[in-house]
Amino acid sequence: MSRVIIRRLTKAYDSVTAVTGVDLEVAEGEFVSILGPSGCGKTTTLRCVAGLEIPTGGRILFGDTEVTALPPERRSIGMVFQNYALFPHLTVRRNIAFGLEMRGVRGAKAARRVADVMEMVQLPGMAHRYPRQLSGGQQQRVALARALVVEPSVLLLDEPLANLDAKLRDEMRFFIRSLQKRVGITTLYVTHDQAEAMTMSDRIVVMFDGTIHQIGTPEEIYHRPADRQVAEFIGSSNLIAGRVAEVREGYVTLETAVGMIVCRAGHRPAAGEQAMALIRPEAAELSREANAGSFAGRIVACHFLGNLIDYDIVLGDDTTHRVQTLGETLYAVGDEIAVSVPEEKAWLLSK
């Protein structure tokens, strides 16, 4: 196992710069996801770590070893590709044994390692099949086994679940995560699916347009996003613009068109500055009676989601917001209600 250190990584193709100045450290045994919209440079970053692309600038280190200029076969990595890239002309067993063979591990020792890893990924009795004779989920497991059997120091996965159906995807999420924990391997995982990143990762890296906007635990990313782009990409968000009225330690009071909102803040803005309050849909509370600090609203739509009820609410400034509550449907379209936001549940974003 080893740490992965990426320093000021830049990758430019002929016409586009795919990644600019990426800095990232993945600790030993840590599971880090790279999350971002399509084309933001996730795959490019991962391929640079794998050695499949030569960075235009910056360095990559595994532990204390500089690998920036090493070809992929000398990096001790395991990689799982989105379409698995299993060798169609080799059986499952020989696919898995491929990396061992390349390292000169043969015979009984290799056979035992292959058998072990096949058991680990729960692929009994598939050894002599060809990849095309396997289901998507089984192919996925073979790809994992093939990457893990050589006991690489770093595991790289590029949207490995994108080709699976929703139920299998859920299952594999937990499977991969628990496998990773058991093996304790340093893992870099690329996805554009936030639920995937949230449930699996120790930390998440959020990228836009080739740059990192935030690195943090799933909770930090969700509750304390670094900027508006991150806030809007992760989950759904209500944003209310205003002016900073008062700054206390860790808290800021924002004066908005609908009333005063007390937010938690990660930085100290100057009084009078323009800013925004982020309120997640489940953070707001609804009631029939107004109380101190609540604002008036009217329900314009109501969706039953099973475990949640999803309301669209128009506030005094004619903006529409989304609030989710647990339990039964208590309000109907047209109801006038009061919306309140507990002060630790709003988050300040600079404009």
Next chain:
Amino acid sequence: MAAQQVGPRNATWLLGLPGAAAVIIFVIVPYINIAVMSFRVSSPSRAYDPGFTLDNYARTLGDPLYLGVLWDTVSLAVIVAVVSLVLGFPVAFFLARTRSRWQSLLYALVLSPLLVGVVIRSFGWIVLLANNGVINQLLGMVGIGPLGLMYNRLGVTIGLVHVFLPFMILPIMNAVQSIDPRFEEAARTLGASERRAFFRVVLPLSMPGIQSGAILVFVLAASAYVVPELLGGGRVMTTPTFVMQQLLGTFLWPFGAALALVLSATTLILIWLFTLLTKPVMRGLT
């Protein structure tokens, strides 16, 4: 993906060196040589005499006999291309759209004449078209003939169409196959009859295939040597047969080179004109 991005240490281009070298040395250099040769002074006793001249081109372009041969060759090639298109399009369309389980056999049957040598196919036509050949014998039974089917332009045309028809069928077939059948269905739902859907949708969309098939057949027919020689029996003169006569019979190399280059230049100009003329129908298709 095919795109290998293993950067500067990627030396795959080196793999192309033997191929590129072979073609440059044995195709490009000889072509340059022949182009230079066409400006040499012809000599009856050796490859060429010293000095350079435009005489060969002057002789070629000033000689009504050769211009006649050139015209015959080009018109023959155009006729062959048109006939091949008329015969080939329905077959290509059928092959592209049929769901018959014989489809791959039918495809192989189009392909295989291509793989049977030209000489053998000309042979077949000689047996069929000769004065005492199969067709004239059959006609004789009903009291017709014998007709002169061979050793004239008719025979050469038949032979060339036969030899090059697959080159018309294959590109058109590929073009039709890549047309989504839903385009036709959409046209039908919009009120077009089957015929109109064909002429307004399928035909225009298969133009790229028709264009490449036509160019291919035209070029191949204009530079064909074996078929005119065998089915023309020396009585149908085309540029390639004429050039071969000059080269093998009289050894006037520089003159032969000029003749061959004039034919190639003519075909290139005609292809250019043809693409220019078909450009409006090709808009948005390639």
Next chain:
Amino acid sequence: MRRFPLWLLVFVALVYVFLLTPIVVVVATSVNAGYYLAFPPSGFSLRWYAAFFNSPSFMTALVLSLEVAGVAAFFAALIGTPAAMAYVRSRGPFREPFRLLLLSPLVLPEILTAIALLFFFNLFFSGLRSLVPLVIGHTVLIVPFVFLTVTSALYNMPAQVDEAARTLGATPGRVFFRVTLPLIKSGIIAGTMLAFIISFDNVTMSLLLKAIGTSTLPIQLFDYLRLDFDPTAAAAASISVVFTLGIVVIIDRMFGLRALRF
């Protein structure tokens, strides 16, 4: 709804008759007892085949054809396969020009290429006394067929398997022999067989580049047809047809004819 109108089916059938009759006729002539294919045929006989196998000139020509086609196809595979890899795997401004260069023997009029090579060998290598010019001429002529089939085999390779092999510790050389080659093998074989057929059937290039006093089977046939017509030629032609079709069937059985893309 019927898929095709009747007239179209009839028309297509007639075109097939047109395409296949001459070949059938050649075979019919070869097993016909008489000197000419007469109607009604005068009986079945294999005497022309006997004549063919007893003819020293036909036998020498057959052997020469097989030799030239074999050697040329081998060299074409040897340079065409890496060329296809170079084209598919590299990027840059020379990619398309390189492809055009490799396809040029297919695009340029064969007769002109043959004449150009004839002059070239005569001027720079003083004459045609060996088989070398013939083999070189055939090789450049058939390289495009190997190039095209292998290119399409490479494009049809599953995505990223070569990269996967690299991440598993294989050097580029081992990636080629362990992953790429097994996956494009059928393309290489099919392309080489096709190249062999094209060379085996070639007339124009052979006519100009053969060593003086030798001839390949198609040239022998060509001379027979021009000078003295004799059904022995039909036997020779039929054997060559059967041989060609045999190879086509093998390619089809092994890889499907679609492996041949050109």
